[in-house]
Amino acid sequence: MSKHRDLGLTDFEYDLIVEKMGREPNEVELAVFSLMWSEHCGYKHSRPLLKTLPTEGPRLVMGPGENAGAVDVGNGLSCAFKVESHNHPSAVEPFQGAATGVGGILRDIFAIGARPIAILDSLRFGEVAESARSRYLLEHAVAGIGHYGNSIGIATVGGEIYFEGPYEQNCLVNAMAVGLIQTDELIKSAAAGVGNVVVLFGARTGRDGIGGASVLASAELDTDMEKRPTVQIGDPFEEKKLLECSLELLDRKLLVALQDLGAAGLTSSSAEMAAKGEVGLDLHVRRVPLREQDMEAFEIMISESQERMLCVVEPDRVQEVLAVCAKWEVNATAIGEVTDTRRLRVFDGDELVGDLPVEALVDECPTYELEPAEPATPLYPAPPRVLESEDPGEILLGLLGSANLASRKGVFEQYDALVGSRTVRRPEQADAAVLLLPDPANGDKLTALSPSKDDDGPKPAIAMSIDGNGRRVAADPYRGAVEAVLECSANLACVGAEPLGLTNCLNFGNPEKPHIAWQFSRAIAGLGDACRAFGIPVVGGNVSLYNEGGEGPIYPTPVVGLVGELPDARKSGRLGFQTAGDVIAIVAADSWAPSNAASELSKLRGEAVEGPLPHVELGELKALHAAIRQAVRSGSLSSAHDVAEGGVAVALAESALAGGLGATVSALDDLFGEGPGAFVVSGPAEAMTPFGAAARVIGEVGGDVLSIEGALSVPLVDLDRAFTRGLSDLLE
Amino acid sequence: MRFGVVRFPGTCDEVDAYLAASRVGEAEILWHADADLKGVDAVIVPGGFSYGDHLRVGAIARFAPVMVEVDRFARNGGLVLGICNGFQVLCEAGLLPGALLPNTSLRFTCRQVDLEVVNASTSWTNATAVGDTLSIPAKHNTGRYYAPDPVLDEMEANGQVVLKYAAGHNFNGSVRDIAGVSNKAGNVVGLMPHPEHAVDALTGSADGLKLFASAVAVPA
Numbered sequence: 001m002s003k004h005r006d007l008g009l010t011d012f013e014y015d016l017i018v019e020k021m022g023r024e025p026n027e028v029e030l031a032v033f034s035l036m037w038s039e040h041c042g043y044k045h046s047r048p049l050l051k052t053l054p055t056e057g058p059r060l061v062m063g064p065g066e067n068a069g070a071v072d073v074g075n076g077l078s079c080a081f082k083v084e085s086h087n088h089p090s091a092v093e094p095f096q097g098a099a100t101g102v103g104g105i106l107r108d109i110f111a112i113g114a115r116p117i118a119i120l121d122s123l124r125f126g127e128v129a130e131s132a133r134s135r136y137l138l139e140h141a142v143a144g145i146g147h148y149g150n151s152i153g154i155a156t157v158g159g160e161i162y163f164e165g166p167y168e169q170n171c172l173v174n175a176m177a178v179g180l181i182q183t184d185e186l187i188k189s190a191a192a193g194v195g196n197v198v199v200l201f202g203a204r205t206g207r208d209g210i211g212g213a214s215v216l217a218s219a220e221l222d223t224d225m226e227k228r229p230t231v232q233i234g235d236p237f238e239e240k241k242l243l244e245c246s247l248e249l250l251d252r253k254l255l256v257a258l259q260d261l262g263a264a265g266l267t268s269s270s271a272e273m274a275a276k277g278e279v280g281l282d283l284h285v286r287r288v289p290l291r292e293q294d295m296e297a298f299e300i301m302i303s304e305s306q307e308r309m310l311c312v313v314e315p316d317r318v319q320e321v322l323a324v325c326a327k328w329e330v331n332a333t334a335i336g337e338v339t340d341t342r343r344l345r346v347f348d349g350d351e352l353v354g355d356l357p358v359e360a361l362v363d364e365c366p367t368y369e370l371e372p373a374e375p376a377t378p379l380y381p382a383p384p385r386v387l388e389s390e391d392p393g394e395i396l397l398g399l400l401g402s403a404n405l406a407s408r409k410g411v412f413e414q415y416d417a418l419v420g421s422r423t424v425r426r427p428e429q430a431d432a433a434v435l436l437l438p439d440p441a442n443g444d445k446l447t448a449l450s451p452s453k454d455d456d457g458p459k460p461a462i463a464m465s466i467d468g469n470g471r472r473v474a475a476d477p478y479r480g481a482v483e484a485v486l487e488c489s490a491n492l493a494c495v496g497a498e499p500l501g502l503t504n505c506l507n508f509g510n511p512e513k514p515h516i517a518w519q520f521s522r523a524i525a526g527l528g529d530a531c532r533a534f535g536i537p538v539v540g541g542n543v544s545l546y547n548e549g550g551e552g553p554i555y556p557t558p559v560v561g562l563v564g565e566l567p568d569a570r571k572s573g574r575l576g577f578q579t580a581g582d583v584i585a586i587v588a589a590d591s592w593a594p595s596n597a598a599s600e601l602s603k604l605r606g607e608a609v610e611g612p613l614p615h616v617e618l619g620e621l622k623a624l625h626a627a628i629r630q631a632v633r634s635g636s637l638s639s640a641h642d643v644a645e646g647g648v649a650v651a652l653a654e655s656a657l658a659g660g661l662g663a664t665v666s667a668l669d670d671l672f673g674e675g676p677g678a679f680v681v682s683g684p685a686e687a688m689t690p691f692g693a694a695a696r697v698i699g700e701v702g703g704d705v706l707s708i709e710g711a712l713s714v715p716l717v718d719l720d721r722a723f724t725r726g727l728s729d730l731l732e
Numbered sequence: 733m734r735f736g737v738v739r740f741p742g743t744c745d746e747v748d749a750y751l752a753a754s755r756v757g758e759a760e761i762l763w764h765a766d767a768d769l770k771g772v773d774a775v776i777v778p779g780g781f782s783y784g785d786h787l788r789v790g791a792i793a794r795f796a797p798v799m800v801e802v803d804r805f806a807r808n809g810g811l812v813l814g815i816c817n818g819f820q821v822l823c824e825a826g827l828l829p830g831a832l833l834p835n836t837s838l839r840f841t842c843r844q845v846d847l848e849v850v851n852a853s854t855s856w857t858n859a860t861a862v863g864d865t866l867s868i869p870a871k872h873n874t875g876r877y878y879a880p881d882p883v884l885d886e887m888e889a890n891g892q893v894v895l896k897y898a899a900g901h902n903f904n905g906s907v908r909d910i911a912g913v914s915n916k917a918g919n920v921v922g923l924m925p926h927p928e929h930a931v932d933a934l935t936g937s938a939d940g941l942k943l944f945a946s947a948v949a950v951p952a
Contacts, residue, residue, distance in 0.1 A: 146840050150871070151781045153744025237742050237784025329741055416842050416871045418929045418936070421748045426936075436935070446761065450747055451932075453755050459934065569934060 007034035013366060020360040028346055028354035031298040033361065035264035036271055039545055042365030045511040046543045049370070049524045057537030059500045061183055067111040067260060068179070069539020070186065071501040073565055075440045078183040079462055080114035083122070083176035083505040083561040085544035089231045090144075090173035094137045098144035098173045099234040100306050105177040106154065107260035110243050111309065113187040113250045114179030115449050117420055118435055119149045120466045121159040121175045122505070122559045126168030127383075128403045128730050134163065135730060137171045144234075145175070146414040151236035152243065155423055156415035157433035160467055163403045164603075166380055166474075169549040174505040174542075176466055176561040180438065180449045187250055189259040190276035191312045194340045196256055198270070198281060199318065201325050201332035202242045202308035205265075206291030208232045210303055238307040238330075245328035246309055251445065252324065254317050261308040267301045269310045270336075271344050275362035280341035286349055287335045297348040312338060372521045373514035378608060379553065380474055385606025392649070392671055393712035397722045399600055399646045399672065400653055406726025422451045424461060424569045428658060431494035431642055432465040432564075434572045461569035463497035465562050469645070470507075470555030472674075475598035476611030477519045481526030481558050483613065486621060486676040488562035489534060490642035493625040494679065495573040496632035497564035502531060504541040504560050509553025511545050519556040520545075527558055533618035534625075536562070555609075571635045576658025578638035580702035582682040584663055585695040586648065589624045591617040594673030600645045601672040614675035621677055627691055628679055636687035638701075643678040647671055649708065651680040653719050656706050662716050665699030667709040733757035733948045736772030738802070738818070740764040740793050744780030745928060749815065752928040756944045767797040774811035774947045775802050777818030779872075779926060789832065789874045790820035799825060811855045811947050812920045816872055819912075819922030828913055828922045829887060830879035835872070836905030842871035844936060845925055846898035847911050851891045854918035859946040865898060866939040870911075870925040877906035877913070877924070884908060890916055895923055 004014040007030065017025055017033050025033060035041055043050065055063045061078045062070040068082040086101025102119060109116045123141060126134035138161075149156045154177075191198070208231070249255050257277070259269045266283070274281045285300040295303075313321050318334060325332035339345070344361065346354035387398045399405050412427040425434035437460045439452030452459065467487040473480030489499050504527060509516040531538055547554040566572065577584075593614040596602050603609075631637050639659065643651045649671040656663055681688075681695075688695040707713035735753035739746045739761050746761060753759040753776060762769060764782075769775060782793035793799065799821070806812045806827050814822035822828045835841060849857055849864040860866070879887065884907065887893055895912035902909045904924070912923030927940025 143839075150840055150842075150873075151742075151744075151784070153780055235784070237781060237786070240744075240781075240784075241741050413842055414840050416840075418842065418869050418871065418926070419744055419748070421751065421929050421931070421935055423936075424934055446747060447751055450751055451935075453751055453931075455932065 004030060004034065008038055009034050013037055016366060020357060020364065028298040028301060029356055031302050032267045032354060032356055035267050035302055036361045037365045040263050041268050043543060044365055044367050045370060045545060047367045049521055052524060053528045053538040054532050055537050057501065057535065060537045060539065062186060064540040067108040067189060069501060069503060071539060071563065072183065073437060073462055074460060076183055077438065078181050078186065079178060079563055080109050080112055080181060081176065081178040081503055081561065081563050082108050082540050083174055083503045083559060084542040085505050085507060086173050086175065087170065087507065087544050087547060090141055091171050093231040094140035095144035096231055096233055098141040099148040100232045101173050101175045102145055102148040103234045103236065103239050103306050104262050105175045106239065107262065109177045109179035110246050111189065111258050111260040113185050114181035115247060116154045116177050116179040118178040118464065119154055119156040119175060120464060120561065121145055122466050122468060123161045124167040124172035124470065124557060125163050127165055128163045131168055134168060139731065141173050142411050142414055148234055148236045150416045152240045153419050155417050155419050157417050157423055157435065158427060158464060158466060161408060161411065162470065164471055164555055165383055166552065166555050169551050170547040170554045172507050172557060174559045176503065178464055178563060187255065187258050189257055189273050191257050191273040191279050191281060191338050192277045193256055193314065194279065194338050195315065196338040197313050197315055197318050197334045198283065198336035198338065199311050199313050199321055199332055200288060200308060200335045201330050203235065203238050203305055204289045204291040204331060205300055205303045205305045207295065207299060207303060208305050210299055232304050232306050234306050241328045241330050242307050242309060245325055245330045249321060249324050254313065254321050256312040256314060258309060258311045261310060263304065265303045271358060271361045273310065274344055274358045280339035280343045280358060281336055282339055282345045282347065283336040284347045287333055289331050289333055297346060297353045301346060370511055370517035370521060371514050372518035374518050375515040378610065379515060380609050382606055382608045383603050387604035393714050395601065395672060396649050396653060396712055396714060397718065398604055399650050400719055401722035401726035402600065402604060403727055403730065404600055405646055405650060407723050408727065410728035410731050424572050425495060430573055430575050431491040432463040432497060434461050434463045434495050434569055436461050436569055458568035459570055461566050463492050463495045463564050463566055465491035466559060468557055468559035470557035471603065471609055472598045472613060473523055473558060474555040475609050476613040477522035477556055478526040479613040481523035482530040482616065483676050484558055484560040485527060485530035485534065487644060488560050489625050492562055492564040493628040494632065494640040494642055495566065496571055496629055497566040498629060499534060499536045499562050499564040501539040502536045502560060502562050503539055504558055505544065507544045507547055507554060507557040507559065509548040516553055523556055523558050530618060534622050567633065571633055573632040573637065573640040575641045575655060576639055577655050577661040577663065577682050577701040578659055580661060582638050582701040583685045583688060583697050584665060584680065584682045584699040584701060585688045585697045587628060587679045587681055587691050587695045589617065589620045589677035591620055592675060592677035594647055594670045594675040596673055599672065599674040616676050624677065624694065627694065631687065631690060637681050637683040639682045641680050643680060645674060647673045648680065653706055655680055656716060657720055657723055661701050662703040662705045663699050663701050664703065665708045668698065671711060733774060734772045735759045735774050735776055736762040736769055737776045737778055738762045738764065738798055740782035740796060742781045742784050743778055745778040745926065749776045749778040749928040752931045753944050755931055755941060756948045762798055764796040764798050767801050769801045769805055775805060777814040777821050779816030779818060782817055782821065790817060790824040793821045794825040803827065806920045809917065809919050811950060813856050814922035815926055815928060816924055819924055820874065822920065822922045827920050828915055829883055830877055830913060832874050833876040833878050834874050835876055840873040841903055843903055844869045845901040847895045847925060848898050850896055851894045854894055854914045854921050855950045856921040856943045856946050857894055859942045859949055867937040868925040868927055868930045868940050869936065872924055875904040875924040877910040887913065892916065894921055
């Protein structure tokens with residue numbers, strides 16, 4: 001008897017299931033348990049650590065546990081957001097894997113009633129210059145994201161990509177979605193009302209994605225091709241109809257509860273609805289509209305076919321619900337009832353084929369204490385040396401032209417960043433995307449979430465950013481994770497936004513191995529400490545473990561998505577220099593201590609991936625970010641950009657390229673070192689006064705050359721060539 | 733003036749078009765399944781992916797009940813603007829000459845482009861002047877305008893080439909840099925770039941508003 005092992009359950013877990021059931025589970029029941037107790041659904045190696053993250057904040061509206069988190073953005077509105085991984089499916093079939101990653105995270109947003117308005121994505125691949133496979137994965141993942149987001153009409157406004165050897169076999173595709181909703185219209189997923197009807201609507205159910213959560217998402221990847229049938233196929237047109245249909249159902253107050261079908265399909269959506277509502281559900285699998293007629297009961301229960309939703313409806317509203325679905329040309333079928341049994345019962349015709357205790361499925365999945373141990377030897381090989389020059393000008397060109405720092409234009413131009421007409425800052429215009437909030441005066445339903453057409457007065461907006469540098473976390477898991485939060489907060493500060501809430505996607509290797517457990521626990525400690533110091537609640541997220549194969553684990557990659565607010569989008573900060581004659585200043589914390597450890601330069605030089613990363617005073621950085629934010633909001637600065645990968649020299653070059661203006665800068669102590677706590681800003685001299693001693697004027701905007709005294713003098717055209725071609729040449 | 737904005741399943745830009753139109757007049761949504769234009773003075777067929785672009789872009793939408801009325805309205809001189817997917821639909825419906833083919837890059841591209849006004853006397857460009865440059869975003873997969881040379885020659889002679897991509901801005905490979913065209917009478921115009929996303933300088937440009945203002949300026 002090893003069927004449970006094929007499904008990813010241990011003998012211990014199987015025995016526990018037998019104990020909870022009071023008997024041996026049948027095939028349907030075992031399939032359901034294997035999914036609900038998978039790492040992906042049950043968080044069995046991560047739950048104890050996740051509980052240490054701060055989840056309270058004054059603006060929090062909905063925290064972890066629902067389909068997405070939400071924060072208050074004023075005027076009775078909430079912003080819902082969440083990031084989720086689709087790593088393993090994307091490694092197997094990048095176009096569909098990435099596309100359905102976007103589709104899945106969008107459903108999480110509209111499952112709570114919010115209208116999605118933005119997508120961001122965080123991608124990791126192997127060395128794109130060396131690896132044809134990584135180029136293939138990049139091309140197809142980007143195409144898949146664009147295909148889904150563009151076709152459904154939701155703006156892809158930001159994101160980030162890094163290329164590193166340890167992602168060669170395990171690429172990462174994390175997608176974040178952001179939505180808006182009137183706070184009093186948020187809907188939860190708890191099933192309620194014994195006798196109410198369970199309606200499944202959306203696409204038909206097929207055999208795609210069977211076992212995806214347990215087989216793909218909860219174990220190490222090895223034989224890719226055999227797993228291709230477990231990848232789902234996305235249809236953004238179906239989801240567009242599903243989105244409009246779901247929002248109309250909610251607008252008409254026809255639903256008691258709503259839940260999307262994601263990992264583990266009908267199984268997890270129904271079990272979670274029942275568990276949250278403390279009720280039972282009877283489901284009739286033969287009523288489910290199928291794509292293939294000969295599907296087994298267990299296959300129907302665990303299929304991960306995309307573009308499906310499950311709702312609970314009062315019996316006398318069912319006809320209205322079906323009529324709205326028919327209007328949007330969406331299939332809808334009553335497939336079950338809410339009961340008081342607290343059991344999930346599955347019927348195949350008249351036959352009871354599964355009878356499962358809901359609490360055991362959802363709340364009693366065993367959790368495992370990790371056994372962290374700091375590795376005695378380096379986990380990751382040093383990258384190959386690709387830069388020999390010691391000349392600062394050549395180093396700068398090498399950095400700007402490296403795949404990690406080069407322009408992402410060839411990627412983001414494949415995404416519609418503008419639909420919704422609310423995008424104030426597009427990619428490469430600023431450190432964070434800025435989107436207008438709706439005008440409370442828009443009375444009608446159609447435009448209730450659209451920006452104002454009044455051209456006067458302040459324009460409240462939200463800003464968003466996503467980041468997470470795996471190499472730095474690999475070098476120093478605690479400080480690297482702290483830096484991910486700081487980087488996002490710094491990005492928001494540069495457009496004038498204050499953080500409201502954070503979502504994270506924790507991408508790690510196999511947590512059952514002590515050194516991965518060490519990375520994971522140190523990184524979560526860092527995330528938690530940074531969030532607490534900055535007063536930012538974690539509103540939800542996702543964990544993706546087992547990202548490793550024969551060649552070892554990925555870099556530990558906690559990806560952080562941050563949403564903030566700004567009072568007036570007309571004052572949104574810009575990345576590029578604007579005006580010749582402006583002074584340039586570095587605004588830095590006292591504790592800022594950039595170093596070469598785990599920097600982009602260290603990578604190009606083939607140095608070992610090792611820490612320690614610079615120490616940071618979180619309280620001081622919080623004050624620094626606030627000072628930058630205030631200066632941007634006042635409108636006194638022409639540009640603001642945080643010093644990150646590639647150090648001050650790259651930050652200066654990026655501001656010069658974005659503005660099409662050169663700069664003349666005095667001698668600098670450190671050109672390429674990295675460490676949080678500094679910004680490059682430009683503006684009139686008096687704009688630097690409010691920063692006091694934190695600002696040090698280093699030069700002036702103007703000309704068509706970037707020159708740093710005693711170090712380098714490079715024409716903008718040369719910088720531009722390196723920056724523009726670094727990645728796009730690899731894609732042609 | 734009252735604008736009607738058509739909504740098919742898969743349409744994405746109807747709310748933006750509605751808001752753009754309501755900056756200069758009133759607007760309402762026209763549902764694809766209703767053969768009823770609700771007495772509007774002008775019709776906008778907006779962008780998106782009607783019917784999932786299944787079969788061929790715009791090929792299914794042209795058979796929607798509402799399009800029967802749009803066709804009748806257009807042939808009676810009613811003002812009709814097709815944007816992006818709407819342009820594709822109007823070409824499929826035979827209301828505009830030519831066709832839209834996949835971009836030469838075979839990629840979806842989203843980019844702010846400069847357009848040059850070639851004909852400022854159509855119902856949708858009369859608030860501009862010939863030679864004006866309009867900064868308007870384009871975003872599409874299938875925007876390469878094509879018609880055979882004799883047709884193009886005739887269109888140019890008739891003033892049916894309304895908007896061209898400025899030098900260096902024709903990213904999709906359109907023949908003769910054509911970005912927007914009209915029917916002979918100039919009451920029906922289609923273009924690939926999105927004027928409805930260019931109505932506020934804060935989000936990039938307000939140049940697109942001129943197209944909507946043009947329709948309002950047409951004598952009733």
